[in-house]
Each structure stands twice: as C-alpha cells, then as structure tokens.
Amino acid sequence: MRVALVNPAWAFAHSIYFGCREPHLPLELGYCKALLEQAGHEVLLLDGPLTGLSNGELADRVAGFAPGMTVVTTAPTYLFWRCAPPELRIPRDFLLALDGRGGRTVAVGPHGSTTPGAALDKLGVDVIVRGECEEVVKRLADRLDSGQPGLDGVPALAFRGGGGTVLTGGPHAGRFVDLPALSWPAEWLERHPHHHHRYGTEPLGAGAEVEASRGCPYSCSFCAKIDFRDQYRRRDTAIVLEEIDRLIAAGVRYVYFIDEIFLPRRDLLEALVERPVEFGIQTRIDLWKPDMLDLLGAAGCVSIEAGVESLTEEGRAALDKNCRMSTDALADRLIHARRSVPFVQANLIAMAGDDAGLVARWRERLHGAGVWANDPVPLYPYPASPDYRRLWGEPDDRAWERAHEHYLRQFARLSDIQEEEPLPLHKLEAACGCR
Numbered sequence: 001m002r003v004a005l006v007n008p009a010w011a012f013a014h015s016i017y018f019g020c021r022e023p024h025l026p027l028e029l030g031y032c033k034a035l036l037e038q039a040g041h042e043v044l045l046l047d048g049p050l051t052g053l054s055n056g057e058l059a060d061r062v063a064g065f066a067p068g069m070t071v072v073t074t075a076p077t078y079l080f081w082r083c084a085p086p087e088l089r090i091p092r093d094f095l096l097a098l099d100g101r102g103g104r105t106v107a108v109g110p111h112g113s114t115t116p117g118a119a120l121d122k123l124g125v126d127v128i129v130r131g132e133c134e135e136v137v138k139r140l141a142d143r144l145d146s147g148q149p150g151l152d153g154v155p156a157l158a159f160r161g162g163g164g165t166v167l168t169g170g171p172h173a174g175r176f177v178d179l180p181a182l183s184w185p186a187e188w189l190e191r192h193p194h195h196h197h198r199y200g201t202e203p204l205g206a207g208a209e210v211e212a213s214r215g216c217p218y219s220c221s222f223c224a225k226i227d228f229r230d231q232y233r234r235r236d237t238a239i240v241l242e243e244i245d246r247l248i249a250a251g252v253r254y255v256y257f258i259d260e261i262f263l264p265r266r267d268l269l270e271a272l273v274e275r276p277v278e279f280g281i282q283t284r285i286d287l288w289k290p291d292m293l294d295l296l297g298a299a300g301c302v303s304i305e306a307g308v309e310s311l312t313e314e315g316r317a318a319l320d321k322n323c324r325m326s327t328d329a330l331a332d333r334l335i336h337a338r339r340s341v342p343f344v345q346a347n348l349i350a351m352a353g354d355d356a357g358l359v360a361r362w363r364e365r366l367h368g369a370g371v372w373a374n375d376p377v378p379l380y381p382y383p384a385s386p387d388y389r390r391l392w393g394e395p396d397d398r399a400w401e402r403a404h405e406h407y408l409r410q411f412a413r414l415s416d417i418q419e420e421e422p423l424p425l426h427k428l429e430a431a432c433g434c435r
C-alpha cells in the first residue's frame, strides 16, 4: 500500500512550547518508513521544516502520491514528545489542507497516546496510534492492505465506532533495540546546519539527531513519559554506529542523542573516540563516575544537559528524582565534566518555596567554574506525567486544557524562552477549527 508520512510545517506563535524551534530529523517517521518499506509498502516521507514546504504544499504533495493512508505526527520529532506543543492546530492545519485526499488519516504522537478521544475530536482523523508508533503504523498498513474488515487485531489504536471511541489496547512500547539504521535525504541534511543544544563551540558541518536508547529507569514526577518512551531500552550498538557512519559519510559532524537519559556506555563511547563526529546528550550527572566523564569528553561530547532540578535533597525527593548524591557532590561532578566537555548545563526547575539566595549562590559558583545553570523554569504538568495524575487523576478529554490553565495561572513569570504572551489552549486551537 502507499503510505504518506508527514511532519507538518510547525509554527509556535503564542504557544507555551519551550522545546527547540529549529528543524530536526523526524525520527519516528524515519523508523515508520524503514519498517513499512521492509514490509513491501511504498512510502512518501515529507518534512515541512526541513523542506520549507507549507502545510498546503505538503498536502498537495501527499494528494499527488495518492496514498491509501496518511500519517501525521503531533510533535516535531520524538525528541519533543515529552514537551510537545499542547495545541494541535498545526497537524490540524495540515489535515484541513489535505481535505480527504490522503486515504485513511492517522495521527501519531503524545496527544493521542494519552488522550485519544480528545485527539480524535480535535484532529478529525480516522485513527490514532497510541504510544511509540513505528511498529503499530506498519501493522496498521499491513491490515488495511490485507482488505480484511475492521482494525481489531492491531494494538494501541483509537478510532470512532459504535457511537463512541474504540480502543484496541493501551499505549504501545516498541521493541526498539533492533530498529534499523536510518538514512536521510542528502538535501534534508544540507538544510540541517542546526547542532541541537550546542553552545560555546563552533558548529561545523551538518547536524543530525540519533537515538541510542529509549526511555528511562527513573520516574521523576514532572517527566511526561508514562504513555511512551517510558521503560529503558538500549539500541544495538552496531546499528547505532551504522547510522552514525552513514551520517558522517553524508557530511554530518555533530549528532544529538535524543535519549531521555544517555547512560554511561563504554562500548559506544570507545567507538565514537575514533570517529570524526561530535555529539550532545542529556543525562543525570549523578550516574557518571569521573573516569566515564573523561571518556565521554574524549569520545567527542561537546554538550551535556543534566537535570539537577532542585538544590535541596528534600526538593529532589519531592520531585521523585531518586538521587543519592548531595548538592555539593552534584556540583563537583558537573565541574569535573566541564574539564573535558566544553558546554555543561545544569537544569533547574522553579518550585514553590525555592530559596532565591541559595539558587543565586549556586548558579554563581557553577558559572565561575564554566558550568551553565539556568534560571529555574516553571513546570508544565503534561498529561503523561505523574504530576498531572497526582493533581487531577487519570487524564480525560479536558486534560490538556486543564494542564494549560493551571500552568498559565501558576506562574506570572514564564521561562525566558517564551518571548510572546502565551494564549489559552482554546484560543490557540480556535483558528484551525480543532473541535
């Protein structure tokens, strides 16, 4: 069957979205393409940000391909599923432009994973895939192609039927470990000079994103991964290196590992020492011993983003960080990392009762040692996070609205990334006719 996979042309005006706004490789759609093609399907993969096409132009390209199924993602790549734009106006804008010319319409992403009924309503798609999508999209295409009626045999779907929402199972967790090495169009990589989360060193050559592991063994209260990318899995090292070698051959000189938590991994790091590529990671600094940090720097790591979140042990415990290190030891480890890694950032989260003086002194100490510590940013209680469930229970069809209202109410001063006045969700979604 012909399948179109679309990363729409994102725009973030008045959104609370605090993820990076540069184009990135649409990894989830890349895996979908690889698995679909292995199964004999014909695939058109389109990316708005990396091609400069508008949603109308993307829709026309899809219509020209005449697919039996069109898949659109509701977050701008797996990297941002845990902090997606809450509003669905952009995928909806693409679907409106498509106007029924793409066969069965399917949405993948964090919204439908957690609140399938709301996503079906707002997007008007035929099917939602819940959870990690690549294996389910392939099975859905197989099923539709088979001509058998019904979708009941395919897991992790939501669709309308019998006067309500039919769920064929909970959100899917993929096998992941043996997902094939991806290849990307040369012109996409040429349009990807962005080196994600790289600061202070010169970005030479193209950038790219790669996934070496998925999920995380921890369950921090604010982390929106309950319905996807939850349990920790490592991708086979040989496959990861094959993908990186393809990228290097195509001119890429920096990769960002989108892993929720890049854990110490000697075999991968030793293999990277030999390769002409630099990289960035997000991790927890308390899990790295000094010798592994030295290897990390020698392997080409030029950017570490480490979640410290709170400067008190009580604060970290309240966030369920499960961190055994003292705040001083965390600082020492960050400073050690900075010896061999040119950009090291400690992330802090704004919490009620923060001691502003303590935060200022700690930031000053770290800055003096060359480690960046951000001004604490407020939390958005994403529906896929434990925090949401602690506040309001299981997410229902108003979950995103509820989280959004809470966020706008709670903090008068927003993250300095959000330059424009953020709008309520219903206003953001009104223009595109979501609901």
Ligand code: SF4
Pocket: 215, 216, 217, 218, 219, 220, 223, 224, 225, 260, 261, 284, 307
């Ligand atoms: S350590 Fe990071 S990825 Fe893991 S649960 Fe906490 S915030 Fe999420």
